[in-house]
Amino acid sequence: MSKRKPYERELPTDWWLKHAFYTKYMIREGSSILITLYSLILAWGVFRLSQGPEAWQAWLDCLTHPLSILLHLAVLVLALYHTITWFSLAPKAADLWIKGKKLEDKPIVIGHYVALAITTIVALIIVAAY
């Protein structure tokens, strides 16, 4: 008779706290929750704008609340973290070959930062103009 009795280990629910790599991954993915909240607040603002100047002003006043500022700061930090981690992973989803050689990771990552810088500058110019 076989003495085999393979033992299955259970995955603890806090598996993502056991290793920094997993924790960072969960923060990266978890950032989407606060970013969704940010998008909803923004969408709410557009809705309030459609309701007239008073409604719009009330929404703007809401944003000056310390809790709102704190939330937006947290969103900014997480969005930046997501951006940095995403850009560093971007080369894995790129399969660019030039003259029979695979493009190195570095130019792909730098390209993403250049695109981010350009869009940020364009957005700031538009905001400054109006």
Next chain:
Amino acid sequence: MAETLIDIDILRYRPEEDDAPHLQTYQIPFDDEMSILEALQYIKDELDSTVSFRWSCRMAICGSCGMMVNGEPKLGCKVFLRDYFPNKITLEPLANFPIERDLVVVMDDFIEKLESIKPYIIPAQEKSIDDGEYIQTPEQMAKYKQFSMCINCGLCYAACPQYALNKEFTGPAALSLLARYNRDSRDAGGAERMKIVNAEEGVWGCTFVGYCSKVCPKGVDPAAAIQLFKVESAKDYLIAMFKPD
């Protein structure tokens, strides 16, 4: 001069007498040039002959000695006592696999997954040996070479929380192997294999944790293979919308 010692904890599990695994501590002389695998061999030869572990080549080619070293998937032959000294080292069998005995795991599921992706060249037209070989340029080989370096050690499955949560997931090594064949210019089985890629348990089971690529001892980069397939799979989906079979 007194001998320098180092403590090594090993997760023991002997199915004929244990109901659950437990740690056992061994103390061995520290040697700057000793690999974890050699430390295990020392323990087996000098201290406790009942300790079980797999090994063969001692040079990161055979892929047998994968294990968790202080919680990280490593090849026993590729890490050294000096990487951890003076701290204690904890050795456990590869995560996400059932334990057969001590550091030996059951890899059947992993092997079945490797087999399931049709890991052989499917030519567009069979040629007889008289017709000669299938010609390939170095440039064409470069497209898949990285994905052909896998030694089937299973470290990437031990690193993958998605595989831990759902054993149906095809997983990093099998999908990299699939990439190795789909990217081969001599192969025409791409469409057949894309069915495996597109499936629920195919590439979409991956959430891009990326730890598989970090732990891979051969630089295969399974996460890249999977993300590239997500692009292919999305293209397949779009094309299928306009051109149903």
